[in-house]
Each structure stands twice: as C-alpha cells, then as structure tokens.
Amino acid sequence: MNKLLIVGTVAFDAIETPFGKTDKILGGAGTYIGLSASFFNLQSAIVSVVGDDFPQEYLDLLTARNIDISGLEVVKGGKTFFGSGLYHNDLNSRDTLAPELNVLADFQPKVPQNYKDADVVMLGNLHPLVQSSVLDQMDSKPKLVVLDTMNFWMDCALPELLDVIKRVDVITINDEEARQLSGEYSLVKAAAIIHEMGPKYVVIKKGEHGALLFHDKQIFFAPALPLEEVFDPTGAGDTFAGGFAGFITQSENVSFENMKNAIIYGSNLASFCVEKFGTERMIDLEQQEVQSRLKQFKSLTQFDIEI
Amino acid sequence: MNKLLIVGTVAFDAIETPFGKTDKILGGAGTYIGLSASFFNLQSAIVSVVGDDFPQEYLDLLTARNIDISGLEVVKGGKTFFGSGLYHNDLNSRDTLAPELNVLADFQPKVPQNYKDADVVMLGNLHPLVQSSVLDQMDSKPKLVVLDTMNFWMDCALPELLDVIKRVDVITINDEEARQLSGEYSLVKAAAIIHEMGPKYVVIKKGEHGALLFHDKQIFFAPALPLEEVFDPTGAGDTFAGGFAGFITQSENVSFENMKNAIIYGSNLASFCVEKFGTERMIDLEQQEVQSRLKQFKSLTQFDIEI
Numbered sequence: 001m002n003k004l005l006i007v008g009t010v011a012f013d014a015i016e017t018p019f020g021k022t023d024k025i026l027g028g029a030g031t032y033i034g035l036s037a038s039f040f041n042l043q044s045a046i047v048s049v050v051g052d053d054f055p056q057e058y059l060d061l062l063t064a065r066n067i068d069i070s071g072l073e074v075v076k077g078g079k080t081f082f083g084s085g086l087y088h089n090d091l092n093s094r095d096t097l098a099p100e101l102n103v104l105a106d107f108q109p110k111v112p113q114n115y116k117d118a119d120v121v122m123l124g125n126l127h128p129l130v131q132s133s134v135l136d137q138m139d140s141k142p143k144l145v146v147l148d149t150m151n152f153w154m155d156c157a158l159p160e161l162l163d164v165i166k167r168v169d170v171i172t173i174n175d176e177e178a179r180q181l182s183g184e185y186s187l188v189k190a191a192a193i194i195h196e197m198g199p200k201y202v203v204i205k206k207g208e209h210g211a212l213l214f215h216d217k218q219i220f221f222a223p224a225l226p227l228e229e230v231f232d233p234t235g236a237g238d239t240f241a242g243g244f245a246g247f248i249t250q251s252e253n254v255s256f257e258n259m260k261n262a263i264i265y266g267s268n269l270a271s272f273c274v275e276k277f278g279t280e281r282m283i284d285l286e287q288q289e290v291q292s293r294l295k296q297f298k299s300l301t302q303f304d305i306e307i
Numbered sequence: 308m309n310k311l312l313i314v315g316t317v318a319f320d321a322i323e324t325p326f327g328k329t330d331k332i333l334g335g336a337g338t339y340i341g342l343s344a345s346f347f348n349l350q351s352a353i354v355s356v357v358g359d360d361f362p363q364e365y366l367d368l369l370t371a372r373n374i375d376i377s378g379l380e381v382v383k384g385g386k387t388f389f390g391s392g393l394y395h396n397d398l399n400s401r402d403t404l405a406p407e408l409n410v411l412a413d414f415q416p417k418v419p420q421n422y423k424d425a426d427v428v429m430l431g432n433l434h435p436l437v438q439s440s441v442l443d444q445m446d447s448k449p450k451l452v453v454l455d456t457m458n459f460w461m462d463c464a465l466p467e468l469l470d471v472i473k474r475v476d477v478i479t480i481n482d483e484e485a486r487q488l489s490g491e492y493s494l495v496k497a498a499a500i501i502h503e504m505g506p507k508y509v510v511i512k513k514g515e516h517g518a519l520l521f522h523d524k525q526i527f528f529a530p531a532l533p534l535e536e537v538f539d540p541t542g543a544g545d546t547f548a549g550g551f552a553g554f555i556t557q558s559e560n561v562s563f564e565n566m567k568n569a570i571i572y573g574s575n576l577a578s579f580c581v582e583k584f585g586t587e588r589m590i591d592l593e594q595q596e597v598q599s600r601l602k603q604f605k606s607l608t609q610f611d612i613e614i
C-alpha cells in the first residue's frame with residue numbers, strides 16, 4: 001500500500017452555526033484530512049502535536065481508522081490547540097475568534113522514520129516553517145506534495161510561505177486567498193501567477209460554488225453537490241484536500257486527467273462533512289455511501305453533446 | 308424549421324463597468340435572446356415595442372440574423388425603453404438606475420399570425436401581464452414555454468407573476484430571486500417550492516458560479532467558463548436563456564437529458580456575451596467559435612471515474 005504523510009493540526013473546535021452550537025469537540029485540519037483519506041486504500045500517518053488534555057478516545061478514533069499517530073506528539077502538561085468559529089446565516093462568512101495556539105506555538109514536527117519515503121505528502125494548514133521542516137525531513141522526493149494554507153500566513157509569514165510554496169506540486173487555497181496571494185481578481189489570472197510561484201497545479205476552492213483545478217492552460221471544475229441544508233462548513237476544505245490527496249495516493253497517478261478524478265473525490269467527501277457538526281458525519285460515514293454519491297456527481301455534471 | 312417566439316424588451320442601454328462606459332447602445336432582453344438563439348437552426352420572431360427614435364441599423368441587425376420583427380411595434384412619436392446599469396468592481400453587484408419605460412408603459416404585445424403555433428415560447432423579462440397576454444394569443448400549446456423574470460416583478464406584481472409562472476414549463480431566475488420567490492435560502496429547497504408553483508423545470512442562474520437545472524429529484528449543473536476577464540455582464544442571463552431556448556427549439560426534444568445540453572449551450576453563449584460591451588461580442592461571434600468553445604466545456608467538466 002502507498003503511504004500518505006499528513007501534517008496538520010489535531011485540535012479542539014467550538015462551532016456555532018445558525019443550526020446550533022457545540023462545546024469543545026474534535027477538530028483540526030490534520031484530523032479532517034486523516035479521516036477523509038481513510039476512505040482510500042492506503043497507509044497514512046499524521047504529524048502533529050496535542051497536549052495531555054487531549055482525550056484518549058479521540059486518539060483511538062484516529063488509530064481505529066488505521067492512521068499512524070506515532071508522529072503525533074503529546075506534550076506533558078501542555079494544552080491542545082483550540083479554535084472556534086462563528087458562522088453567519090449564509091454560512092459563507094465566518095468570524096474566527098482568536099485561537100489558543102497552546103502547544104502549537106513551539107511545535108517542531110517529527111516525521112516517523114517509516115514515513116520519510118511517503119509517496120504523497122499533504123501539508124495541511126500550519127505555519128509555513130512547519131510545512132518546510134516536514135519536507136526537509138523526507139529521505140526521497142515524494143511523488144506529489146500538496147499544500148494547503150490560508151490568508152493568516154499571507155498576512156504574517158509571507159516570505160516563509162513563498163519559500164514552501166516553491167517546493168510543492170499542488171496548492172489548494174480558497175478564492176479570496178488566491179486573490180490575496182496573486183493580487184489578481186480574476187481567478188484565471190490568479191492561478192497563472194500562483195503557477196509562477198512554483199506549484200504546477202493550482203486548486204481554488206470556492207466552497208458551495210465548487211472547486212477549480214488549473215494546470216498550464218487546462219482547467220477542470222468540480223461543483224459542490226447542491227444540498228438541502230449545509231449544517232456546518234467546518235472542515236470541508238480539509239476534507240476536500242484529504243480526499244484529493246487520498247485518491248492520488250491510492251491511484252499512484254499524478255496526471256492531470258487523474259487529478260480531475262481526485263477533485264471529484266474530494267468534493268464528494270466534503271459534501272458529507274458539512275451535513276453534521278464537526279467530524280460527526282465523517283465518523284459515521286460508510287464506504288458504500290461514498291460510492292453511491294459519486295453517481296450523483298456524475299449525473300450532476302455529465303452531458304452528451306457530440307462535438 | 309421549428310419556430311421560436313421571443314418576447315422581451317428591445318431597448319437602449321447605457322453601461323458602466325470598471326473597464327469603461329458606453330453611450331446609448333443596443334440592448335434589451337429580447338435583443339440578447341434573439342441574437343443568442345440565432346446560432347441555432349430555427350425560425351424566430353421577437354414580439355416587442357420601440358419608439359421611432361430606434362435606429363434602422365439596429366432593426367436591420369436583427370433581420371440580418373433572420374429574426375422576424377413583424378411583431379416589433381414601432382410607436383410613432385414614442386421613445387424607446389432606456390435602461391442603464393453601473394457595475395462595481397466584482398461585476399456581481401449592479402446599480403440599476405431608474406429605467407425610462409417610455410413606450411413600454413402601454414405595451415400590448417401582438418403575436419404575429421404565423422407564430423401563434425410556435426414550438427417554443429421564450430418569455431423574456433417583462434411585466435407578467437405582457438407575458439400572460441402572449442400565452443393567451445397562442446393557437447396551440449407550445450412544446451415548451453420558458454419564462455425569465457426578476458425581483459422587480461416579485462416586489463411590484465407578485466400575483467400576476469404567480470399567475471404566469473403557473474402556465475410555464477421552465478423558469479429561469481438567479482439565485483437571489485429564487486430565494487426571494489420561495490422564501491428559502493437553500494437553492495435545493497427553493498427549487499422544490501418553485502416546482503410547486505407550476506414549472507416542472509427550474510433553472511437557477513448563479514452568474515460566474517454557473518447554473519443549476521432542477522427537475523423532480525434530479526439536478527444538473529453547468530459551470531460558467533472561467534474567463535481571464537469578464538468585461539461586461541450585461542445580457543449574460545438573457546443570452547443564456549436564448550441559447551437554452553434556441554437549442555431546445557432546434558432539437559425538438561424536451562427531455563431532462565436534452566435540457567442538460569441546452570444548459571451547456573446557454574452557458575457557452577453567455578461566456579462570449581461578457582467578453583465585450585453590450586451586444587458587441589454576440590454580433591461578431593462566429594458559429595465556429597461556438598463549437599470550439601463547447602470542447603472547453605467538455606474538458607472543464609467531464610471525468611472518467613468508473614462507478
């Protein structure tokens with residue numbers, strides 16, 4: 001089985017949406033990526049850090065999904081990263097309240113020895129120096145390195161971010177971030193500028209409006225599945241990235257044509273994530289539901305005009 | 308050849324976008340629908356009204372496209388409808404300045420005798436009583452009636468609008484209008500409620516985010532083609548509707564599967580419309596460009612996951 005190395009937060013979240021609110025629940029980019037990638041035939045490991053306040057049941061939940069957590073450091077006496085988000089009516093605007101970095105502030109990632117030859121590396125949203133440090137520790141060049149990031153690092157650590165962006169094959173960011181990073185409003189122009197920064201593939205996530213994959217002059221688009229209700233968008237972007245990276249890892253094929261499929265798998269998994277609060281839906285999700293919803297994606301997008 | 312009857316304004320527009328501004332130029336829903344539908348193999352006629360200030364060259368432009376204008380009334384001493392729009396930076400928000408209704412205020416549509424048996428009727432955005440009056444004049448039930456409308460009529464003539472909506476097969480409206488008409492934020496729920504109002508097919512236009520077609524439990528999605536620059540969105544929705552109605556008229560097939568293709572044709576034509584000011588691009592557009600861009604739509608959306 002191919003190996004996927006995941007770097008990203010494993011954390012607590014508190015979420016409020018128009019449909020309700022939660023206490024401290026399981027969250028973090030690494031968690032969502034790991035859960036999403038666990039729907040593919042692969043070996044995966046998460047490199048991250050938590051405090052010793054992190055419940056054993058959450059760790060068990062990850063290992064039950066066959067996620068290797070030997071690279072998940074538990075800091076004695078430390079407190080786990082805690083983020084909270086308040087979503088407004090349209091679920092597109094979010095107030096991110098000041099996160100409690102806690103153990104994340106001094107995090108030095110350590111890649112497990114047996115993942116230094118991982119086939120695919122998924123660098124979840126974290127300080128770009130942490131993302132770079134993971135790449136530094138690899139013994140061999142992975143088949144594909146995917147990076148997710150956010151506007152926060154563009155504001156606070158742009159030089160370090162540009163350094164790590166140079167080293168990756170695929171970048172996934174949302175539309176506003178693509179505009180900020182490139183200085184261009186048009187997403188087509190923004191993608192072209194971001195290509196020049198390093199990544200051969202640029203994925204722009206537009207939330208409920210789908211996702212675009214850019215490669216040279218080629219573009220592919222995957223819609224978000226229209227849902228009766230989006231309950232909580234938390235983790236949708238990470239779940240998308242985990243599905244993308246997971247499918248590529250399983251299929252060992254980094255062609256543009258195969259990346260189209262990976263984008264569809266990512267969108268498919270993300271469409272489940274938003275149906276319940278936090279990780280809830282990803283935890284009770286069955287493989288068979290994933291397959292069945294792929295059919296919906298086909299009928300949603302496929303047409304038969306002869307050209 | 309099958310017949311398409313078009314009802315909609317033939318008018319003057321003045322447009323201002325971040326890329327420039329125009330004087331009074333050719334505009335109106337009927338004009339855009341007619342130009343767009345002229346790319347199909349069909350006979351078409353526009354029912355509308357202008358004043359005698361309307362230039363002969365604009366009338367010639369329509370007849371040069373084989374559009375029958377015997378139902379286009381020219382009011383002696385009357386002034387043509389004049390609308391103006393100011394688009395902001397993102398091109399999604401528009402200030403519609405108070406339109407000068409002029410001859411439109413007393414418009415009594417008259418369907419030409421040889422179009423009372425039209426195969427498809429495209430009711431462009433106009434007062435719902437005008438739209439109803441056109442349906443009243445038909446000798447036989449058309450194969451398909453498509454209605455476009457806007458929030459203005461929901462605010463000012465809701466009972467009349469609901470009356471005509473009951474009588475149509477397809478309604479095309481944008482996302483905000485779908486929410487206003489249904490009272491539901493979720494577009495899936497909104498479409499279900501609008502189905503109940505009469506139309507078996509609900510098309511929700513999302514501008515740069517594409518278009519959704521709803522029919523019972525089935526959904527189809529067509530993206531907007533990602534463009535380097537959207538120069539002027541004026542007329543894009545009408546061009547989309549004209550492409551949709553034109554393709555259906557030509558193909559004589561009102562199945563859901565064929566409507567998918569019609570939605571793609573509509574999106575395809577709209578992607579040209581926004582490349583220049585007003586009707587400029589639709590006037591210099593060649594059939595061959597339309598066909599060639601369909602290939603882009605295919606590679607943009609088609610994937611080959613085996614399920």
